[in-house]
Amino acid sequence: MNSTVLYILVTISAVLAMEFVAWFAHKYIMHGLLWNWHEDHHQPHHKDGFFEKNDLFFLVFAIPSATCYIVGLNSAHFWLLFVGIGISIYGMIYFLIHDVYIHRRFKWFKQLDNKYSRAILRAHGSHHAVQTKYGCESFGLLIVNPKYFGKRVKK
Numbered sequence: 001m002n003s004t005v006l007y008i009l010v011t012i013s014a015v016l017a018m019e020f021v022a023w024f025a026h027k028y029i030m031h032g033l034l035w036n037w038h039e040d041h042h043q044p045h046h047k048d049g050f051f052e053k054n055d056l057f058f059l060v061f062a063i064p065s066a067t068c069y070i071v072g073l074n075s076a077h078f079w080l081l082f083v084g085i086g087i088s089i090y091g092m093i094y095f096l097i098h099d100v101y102i103h104r105r106f107k108w109f110k111q112l113d114n115k116y117s118r119a120i121l122r123a124h125g126s127h128h129a130v131q132t133k134y135g136c137e138s139f140g141l142l143i144v145n146p147k148y149f150g151k152r153v154k155k
């Protein structure tokens with residue numbers, strides 16, 4: 001396998017792995033030890049300005065990404081650079097889908113409407129139906145439980 005193909009595969013794998021990492025972090029860290037930072041994302045608070053405490057998690061996820069860039073560029077493990085790029089790409093996807101498309105922090109993609117985008121909206125809507133640390137469901141973003149693809153959501 002030539003190295004370009006390998007690096008593309010590493011990047012794609014990192015993006016996919018991040019969906020799992022984000023799910024895990026959301027379920028066990030954001031709704032766990034660091035609920036304090038995530039709590040305001042579960043409150044109706046849009047009058048209080050643009051930023052939420054929850055945005056700190058973007059900085060947290062920038063740490064492993066930056067570490068991969070630095071180590072990848074300064075060691076024999078050049079492939080780590082592409083893990084860093086994958087983490088960055090996932091961060092951008094997360095921001096565009098979660099913050100822009102779902103929570104409308106910017107008025108982009110309003111016209112986006114298909115089965116998958118509606119399923120993402122429903123799944124994340126059901127996550128936000130609960131405003132407390134415990135009792136939430138659907139912690140992932142891009143991988144959606146098939147039940148959200150139906151016309152009606154059965155609980």
Ligand SMILES: [Zn+2]
Pocket residue numbers: 026030031038042127136
């Ligand atoms: Zn949450």
Ligand SMILES: [Zn+2]
Pocket residue numbers: 041098103124128
């Ligand atoms: Zn949300």
